[in-house]
Structure formats: C-alpha cells, structure tokens
Amino acid sequence: MPTKTSIITALIIAGMALASTVAHGAETKAAEPPKAVAPAVPPPYERSEALLSIINPHNQIGDTGEVLLGTCVVCHKDTPDVKAKSIKEVNLYYPDNPDQLCRNCHTVKKHPGSEGISVTMSGYTAPDHLVVPSKTVIYNMKLSLKEIPMILPLDPKSGRLLCVTCHNPHERGLLSGRPDWGADYSMRIRSAGLDICQYCHRK
Ligand code: HEC
Ligand code: HEC
Ligand code: HEC
Ligand code: HEC
Structure with a gap:
C-alpha cells in the first residue's frame, strides 16, 4: 500500500513537471493561457x-x-x-x-x-x-x-x-x-x- 508521504511526493513530482511545462509555455506564448471552458452545470x-x-x-x-x-x-x-x-x-x-x-x-x-x-x-x-x-x-x-x-x-x-x-x-x-x-x-x-x-x- 502506498504511504501518505509517497502519494504526496508523487503529487509534488507531478506538480513540478506541470510547473516546468507551464514555465516553458510561458516563455513561448506568455499571453495565451488555455481557452475558457463552459461549466458543466449552471x-x-x-x-x-x-x-x-x-x-x-x-x-x-x-x-x-x-x-x-x-x-x-x-x-x-x-x-x-x-x-x-x-x-x-x-x-x-x-x-x-x-x-x-x-x-x-x-x-x-x-x-x-x-x-x-x-x-x-x-x-x-x-x-x-x-x-x-x-x-x-x-x-x-x-x-x-x-x-x-x-x-x-x-x-x-x-x-x-x-x-x-x-x-x-x-x-x-x-x-x-x-x-x-x-x-x-x-x-x-x-x-x-x-x-x-x-x-x-x-x-
Ligand atoms: C473589481 C475590483 C478591481 C478593479 C476594477 C481593479 N483592481 Fe487591482 N486589485 C483588486 C484587488 C482586490 C487586489 C488585491 C488582490 C489581488 O492580489 O488580486 C488588486 C491588486 C492589484 C495590484 C497588485 C498585484 C496583485 O494582483 O496583487 C495591482 C498592480 C493592481 N491591482 C492594479 C490595478 C489596475 C492598474 C487597475 C485598473 C486598470 C485595477 N487594478 C483594477 C481589485 C481590483
Ligand atoms: C461595479 C460592479 C462590479 C464589481 C465591483 C465587481 N464586479 Fe465582477 N463582474 C461585474 C460584471 C459587470 C461582470 C460581467 C458579468 C457578465 O458578463 O454577465 C463581472 C464578472 C465577474 C466574474 C465572472 C462571472 C460571470 O458572471 O461571468 C467573476 C468571478 C467576478 N466578476 C468576480 C468579482 C470579484 C472577485 C470582485 C471583487 C474583487 C468583483 N467581481 C467586483 C461587475 C463587478
Ligand atoms: C485558496 C484555498 C482553497 C481553495 C482553492 C479551495 N479551498 Fe476548500 N477549503 C479551504 C479552506 C481554508 C477550508 C476551511 C478548512 C481548512 O482550513 O482546512 C476549506 C474547506 C473545504 C471543505 C470543507 C471540508 C474540509 O476539508 O474542511 C470542502 C468540502 C471544500 N473546501 C471543497 C473545496 C472545493 C470543491 C474546491 C474547489 C472547487 C475548494 N475547496 C477550493 C481552502 C480552499
Ligand atoms: C475557494 C475559492 C473561491 C472563493 C473564496 C470564492 N469563489 Fe467564487 N467561484 C469559485 C469557483 C470554483 C467557481 C465556479 C463555480 C463553482 O464552483 O461554484 C466560482 C464562481 C463564482 C462566480 C460566477 C457566478 C456566475 O455564474 O456568474 C462569481 C460571480 C463568484 N464566484 C464570485 C465570488 C465572490 C463575490 C466571492 C467572495 C464573496 C467568491 N466568489 C469567493 C471559487 C471561489
């Protein structure tokens, strides 16, 4: 069974990967965050x-x-x-x-x-x-x-x-x-x- 710490560590690593993708994206097209999506329910x-x-x-x-x-x-x-x-x-x-x-x-x-x-x-x-x-x-x-x-x-x-x-x-x-x-x-x-x-x- 994965421990709570290992889950958190995995999350942090996933987050870091995400953050670096984001930072990289920001260099190339700074003013273009993802397109807005309509909420599923009102x-x-x-x-x-x-x-x-x-x-x-x-x-x-x-x-x-x-x-x-x-x-x-x-x-x-x-x-x-x-x-x-x-x-x-x-x-x-x-x-x-x-x-x-x-x-x-x-x-x-x-x-x-x-x-x-x-x-x-x-x-x-x-x-x-x-x-x-x-x-x-x-x-x-x-x-x-x-x-x-x-x-x-x-x-x-x-x-x-x-x-x-x-x-x-x-x-x-x-x-x-x-x-x-x-x-x-x-x-x-x-x-x-x-x-x-x-x-x-x-x-
Ligand atoms: C609808 C309300 C509202 C309007 C209109 C508004 N602001 Fe703000 N502003 C805030 C609030 C609340 C904060 C503090 C919270 C925050 O950090 O976003 C803030 C913070 C800031 C900051 C500090 C950076 C930051 O995001 O904390 C700057 C710079 C700023 N405003 C500039 C402006 C300028 C320039 C305008 C007009 C072109 C403007 N704001 C219009 C509500 C507003
Ligand atoms: C002077 C009136 C006014 C003030 C003050 C104001 N707003 Fe707005 N806000 C608006 C209007 C007008 C819209 C656009 C609504 C629309 O398109 O139907 C809007 C849109 C929004 C939306 C998008 C949701 C939507 O219905 O499209 C959010 C979230 C929001 N405002 C948050 C804030 C927050 C947080 C503050 C305080 C810092 C704030 N507003 C202050 C008038 C205001
Ligand atoms: C900026 C931080 C922040 C965000 C973003 C946020 N929350 Fe919370 N949430 C809190 C705080 C603060 C409390 C009060 C309890 C605490 O401090 O642990 C809370 C409490 C709750 C609770 C009550 C149960 C509990 O854990 O204490 C629920 C349910 C909840 N949040 C759901 C959500 C959902 C769903 C979202 C996203 C749509 C969300 N929250 C986004 C800060 C946040
Ligand atoms: C913890 C995060 C959080 C806080 C604090 C928060 N909101 Fe929101 N707000 C959301 C989320 C997420 C949505 C998208 C719909 C939903 O999840 O309910 C939303 C939706 C909205 C909308 C869109 C409604 C519409 O359909 O036009 C408005 C306006 C709004 N919030 C205003 C506010 C105001 C004003 C406050 C402070 C009194 C506030 N929010 C505090 C997370 C937050």
Missing part, C-alpha cells in the same frame, strides 16, 4: 439587474491597448502602479472587509464545495471558504505557489481567504508575471485550466 448564482446594466470593471484594457485607469478606482482608492506585486502594496476600498468590493455587484451563495450535490436531497451546504486556513491548507498553498506562477492573496489584516484568493479581478495582460495568472479565465478563477481545489486540498 452555477448557483444570480446576476443582479445592476450587474447587467453597469460597466464591467473587469474590462481594464481599451480597444487600442490603453489601460482604462478609470476602472481601477472602482476598487482601488488611487490609481495603482501596475508593477505592484501584492495586495499589501495597493490601497483598496473596504480595507476591513475587501470582499465588500465584490458584494457590491455580485450576490453569491456560499461556494465552492457543493458542486454536483443536490442540496435538497442531502441537506448538504457548501463550507464557509472565507476563513483563516488550517495549517494543512496553508502548507498546500505554499506547495502550489512553488509549482505554479500565480498568487493566492489572503486578507492582509485577518489572514483569511477572500473572493480574490480564487478569482482574479483583473483583465488578462494588465499585470505581468504571477498576478496575471488566471485573469479572464472562465469565472475569472486563478486556475487557468488546472484544478483549483487541488491548490489547497491535495488528495
């Missing part, structure tokens, strides 16, 4: 009327390639330097609860974690993901960050997960390097086609 969210009628703040680059600085200040208190590398280097509105930025426009139920389960049948509800991660999850996140050129921002104040831990609010090509990973991918998930659950839950 996600359990509603789009508010407001969402359907307002400007999309995630469109941050104009038709001729210029940065649409006006959109930055929907979320940032001042126009950020595009070279800033982390949440600690920018001034966001709602510093005590950065998720409020997103909730102003997006009404979401607790997710992810309930996919494919009929809630009425099982009585199962998705776990609260917006919490301070356990040591195991922190450890897994560190491994993932070694393997994949991305960021997984946590709340600078409390250390808990935020909406933007999983979702990249920026347009692809606006930021460079790690912060660009997953931008404009399906559901803006920082997975860019990889299994995002495995970033934090290695099985």
